[in-house]
Amino acid sequence: MWIFGWKGQSGFSARSTAEEVTEGIDAAGLTAIVTGATSGIGVDTTRVLALRGAHVVMAVRNVEAGKKLKESILKEIPSAKIDVIQLELSSMASVRKFATEYIDSCLPLNILINNAGIMAPPFSLSPDGIELQFATNHVGHFLLTHLLLDTMKKTARESNREGRIVIVSSDGHKFAYSEGIRFDKINNEAEYNCYRAYGQSKVANILHAKELARRLKEEGVNIMANSLHPGEIATNLGRNNGLLNAISNSFIKYLLKTSSQGAATQIYVALHPQVKGVSGEFFKNSNISETGTAPAQDEELAKQLWDFSMKLINT
Known part of the structure; x- marks a missing residue:
């Protein structure tokens, strides 16, 4: 149970905060993108990356909220970039626009943290006609990673520093449909279950990291890709679901991780020297963990998802 703070091999536990897992780490000279930077654990991820000296690019839906957070962090950390x-x-149009703007800025890219997500909303389709959770949690991040990969490869090559892609999944992947990914029923409203569809998108996050890691290793590229479960956290992730929102605002919130504890694992995977050379793994509480379900470990399903996703982003 997380509240007891049992430490794993890394020396950290579920109670460790983002500040604690990065103590003594100098991220100066590194450039990182954080999606969903103005909400939940994205806020602490951005702040601690800046605190350790990284140049952080906040990829956000609400630019005004992003500017306010930037101002807040600069008051605390005047040297923050x-x-x-x-x-x-x-x-997908917005993702392509972001990627073009980023590439045109000529900034390097050492770390990509695919943090943003939505959880268990009523059925709806994205602007591209894809079930909203799958579109947001997986397809958007898949496309973003795909478009920025050449920039990351160039940065890793020219800087001689390992690149890291961090994909935030969830233990919620265990509640996915039995097939793991319902390729032929992604947009089937009649059989839609908001919790299982969320689990499906989280399985996709894990499989994306695994297949990407395999391909990068095969190519001999110095970029690592890993996925993780941040923990049960008191955030607004369930804002689109009345039941989840009520639970997260009840007494149960006192049993959940704080935002800083929730951000710890992705910050650990993004920055810690212990993770150097580690790729294709699933992390929990700042330690490598088993996913625990067959679909999330299925290499053939990962390859099938890759091909399916490529077709989606190329249409």
Whole structure:
């Protein structure tokens, strides 16, 4: 149970905060993108990356909220380097616009943290006609990673520093449909279950990281890709679901992780020297963990998802 703070091999536990897992780490000279930077654990991820010296690009839906967070962080950390660029992950046009703007800026890219997500909303389709959770949690991040990969490869090559792609999944992947990914029923409203569809998108996050890691290793590229479960956190992730929103605002919130504890694992995977050379793994509480379900470990399903996703983003 997380509240007991049992430490894993890394020396950290579920109670560790983002500040604690990065203590003594100098991220100066690194440039990182954080999606969903103005909400939940994205806020602490952005702040601690800046605190450790990284140049952080906040990829956010609400630019005004991004600017306010930037101002807040600069008051605390006057030396922080932060930029704000608009990104709506559910729209492939927006993802392409963001990527073009980023590439045109000529900034390097050492770390990509695919943090943003939505959870268990009523059935709806994205602007591209894809079930909203799958579109936002997986397809948007898949496309973003695809478009920025050459920039990351160039940065890793020229800087001689390992690049890291961090994909935020969830233990919620265990509640996915039995097939893991329902390729032929992604947009089937009649059989839609908001919780299982969320789980499906989280399985996709894990499989994306695994297949990307395999391909990068095969190519001999110095970029690592990993996925993670941040923990049960008191955030507004369930804002689109009345039941989840009520639970997260009840007494149960006192049993959940704080935002800083929730951000710890992705910050650990993004920055810690212990993760150097580690790729294709699933992390929990700042330690490598088993996913625990067959679909999330299925290499053939990962390859099938890759091909399916490529077709989606190329249409």
